[in-house]
Amino acid sequence: MPETTVIKKQYDALVIGGGIAGGEAALNLANMGFSVVLVEKDLSLGGKMIHLSKVFPTLDCAACITTPKVSETARHPNIKIYTYSEVKNIKKQSDKLFTATVFKKPRYVNEDICTGCEDCENACPVIVEDQYQHDLVGRKAVYIPFSIANPRVANIDMDNCILCGACEKACLAEAIDFTQVIQEIPIEFKAVIVATGYDMFDPKKLPNYGFEQNKNVVTAIQMERQLVPTRPFNSVLRPKDGKMPNNIAYVLCAGSRDETVGNPICSQICCMYSIKQAQLIMGALPMADVTIYYLHIRAFGKGFNEFYQQARSMGVDFVKGKVAKITEKENGNLIVRFEDVYKGKVKEAEHDLVVLSTGILANKGIVELFPGLNLETDPFNYVKQVKELENPSQTSIPGVFVAGTASGPMDIPDSILSAGAASSETASYIRRLS
Amino acid sequence: MASNKTKTLNLVKDKIQVSEQAKQRRKTYSAMKKQILAALEEGPMTLPELAKATQLPINEVTYYLMTLRKYGDVKTGEIDDNDEFFYYELKKQQNHGED
Numbered sequence: 314m315p316e317t318t319v320i321k322k323q324y325d326a327l328v329i330g331g332g333i334a335g336g337e338a339a340l341n342l343a344n345m346g347f348s349v350v351l352v353e354k355d356l357s358l359g360g361k362m363i364h365l366s367k368v369f370p371t372l373d374c375a376a377c378i379t380t381p382k383v384s385e386t387a388r389h390p391n392i393k394i395y396t397y398s399e400v401k402n403i404k405k406q407s408d409k410l411f412t413a414t415v416f417k418k419p420r421y422v423n424e425d426i427c428t429g430c431e432d433c434e435n436a437c438p439v440i441v442e443d444q445y446q447h448d449l450v451g452r453k454a455v456y457i458p459f460s461i462a463n464p465r466v467a468n469i470d471m472d473n474c475i476l477c478g479a480c481e482k483a484c485l486a487e488a489i490d491f492t493q494v495i496q497e498i499p500i501e502f503k504a505v506i507v508a509t510g511y512d513m514f515d516p517k518k519l520p521n522y523g524f525e526q527n528k529n530v531v532t533a534i535q536m537e538r539q540l541v542p543t544r545p546f547n548s549v550l551r552p553k554d555g556k557m558p559n560n561i562a563y564v565l566c567a568g569s570r571d572e573t574v575g576n577p578i579c580s581q582i583c584c585m586y587s588i589k590q591a592q593l594i595m596g597a598l599p600m601a602d603v604t605i606y607y608l609h610i611r612a613f614g615k616g617f618n619e620f621y622q623q624a625r626s627m628g629v630d631f632v633k634g635k636v637a638k639i640t641e642k643e644n645g646n647l648i649v650r651f652e653d654v655y656k657g658k659v660k661e662a663e664h665d666l667v668v669l670s671t672g673i674l675a676n677k678g679i680v681e682l683f684p685g686l687n688l689e690t691d692p693f694n695y696v697k698q699v700k701e702l703e704n705p706s707q708t709s710i711p712g713v714f715v716a717g718t719a720s721g722p723m724d725i726p727d728s729i730l731s732a733g734a735a736s737s738e739t740a741s742y743i744r745r746l747s
Numbered sequence: 748m749a750s751n752k753t754k755t756l757n758l759v760k761d762k763i764q765v766s767e768q769a770k771q772r773r774k775t776y777s778a779m780k781k782q783i784l785a786a787l788e789e790g791p792m793t794l795p796e797l798a799k800a801t802q803l804p805i806n807e808v809t810y811y812l813m814t815l816r817k818y819g820d821v822k823t824g825e826i827d828d829n830d831e832f833f834y835y836e837l838k839k840q841q842n843h844g845e846d
Binding site: 435438439440441449450451454471472473474475476478481482489490491492528545546547548550552553554555556557600 | 754755756758759760763765766768769770772773775776777793794795798805806809810811812813814816817818823826830831832833
């Protein structure tokens with residue numbers, strides 16, 4: 314037998330993260346003729362945006378913007394995509410070349426032949442909290458991540474599989490493959506775009522708000538899921554008892570601008586997504602009252618202040634006050650204790666559903682992807698933009714660029730702009746190498 | 748459709764340990780499904796009525812009922828007179844002659 318050597322796959326650029334920023338950056342580079350390898354840790358492309366209902370301030374449908382971009386990315390001849398994969402050990406071999414290893418995790422389903430028919434899912438007898446519906450409803454141990462996932466391919470959650478074999482029996486395409494293992498794929502590339510996005514603040518770190526104990530206290534992303542067509546319930550309902558809420562409160566700055574929880578900065582998106590959701594709720598539940606407890610409304614972007622005024626004129630009640638405590642009554646209603654800043658008084662109000670407008674945090678762990686190279690971060694763990702004004706996507710490592718919320722909190726239009734900047738800086742860098 | 752292909756599960760069954768958590772989740776779902784569907788045999792119910800009939804914590808009944816709804820065992824009916832709670836009812840399965 315002839316000796317085999319591992320041939321490293323070569324690309325012009327590695328894009329880490331297949332959300333809206335990573336996807337946009339990859340598409341731009343691919344359309345300029347560069348070859349791109351895109352590595353996404355989740356089961357689908359589309360990042361967080363693909364799960365949203367509408368975007369502010371235009372109220373355009375988020376999925377209608379994301380899914381065409383995602384399919385274009387997935388079908389582009391210049392883009393190689395690894396989903397459910399992680400890239401590690403990014404090293405510089407020379408001034409012009411990086412190497413790394415992609416670890417492709419097993420789905421236990423052959424991606425090339427799975428048709429996404431859901432027969433396996435219907436046969437599976439195990440129920441696990443559906444992470445894509447933020448635990449409001451269950452999913453099976455073998456599951457299609459969500460209806461508009463790309464690739465729309467099943468995955469077996471081996472931690473919750475009982476090895477009953479029902480999925481394999483049900484799969485007419487014979488796509489189930491329990492023998493899959495992690496694949497290691499060595500890659501070479503000239504430049505990197507870090508588009509690893511953000512993490513949501515964990516509301517359990519705000520014990521006074523009683524998230525989890527108070528079952529009718531939800532996060533804004535849980536409310537967002539209730540407002541999409543593929544929602545977990547049949548309508549906007551309270552997760553505790555399925556009651557249709559008619560008096561909903563939003564608590565802004567839940568985990569942002571708060572030194573005590575280690576996140577002193579503004580998350581930049583919570584005011585606007587809360588104002589957006591308030592308007593959508595008024596459409597979904599015409600009889601409902603919506604109150605927003607806020608410290609300051611930051612409506613700084615194009616059309617944002619008009620959007621805020623629109624919510625006010627629709628009847629959303631804006632109360633300037635810091636919420637101190639939320640307690641649940643026996644009937645599931647919630648008592649919100651807050652300081653009314655204008656009146657200088659501590660007050661209490663009853664609501665039947667409370668939404669925490671949780672902030673966003675840096676997605677830690679990016680630095681470890683670059684052993685031996687010093688990827689600098691800012692004091693809040695976001696990737697540092699070393700020349701914020703001249704070259705906003707430049708990082709501390711030559712050839713490594715940053716796009717989207719990996720560099721700090723920003724909304725969707727800014728993430729797309731940032732991805733545009735990162736892709737053009739990357740293109741210019743690659744051109745200058747040769 | 749019978750296949751001659753060896754089931755891949757048989758090749759790994761001895762190598763993978765099934766977690767206690769997974770076994771428990773299967774048991775819980777099967778028990779919840781049985782109780783909720785049995786209660787709904789009596790007719791459409793709201794979630795508080797269903798919690799009373801099954802004597803289960805209402806938040807768990809809500810979670811599993813919504814899961815059963817997602818997988819097509821239960822469908823949504825009318826809303827009650829106070830516009831507060833929806834009724835849920837059994838979805839009669841179409842028999843395709845396979846199961």
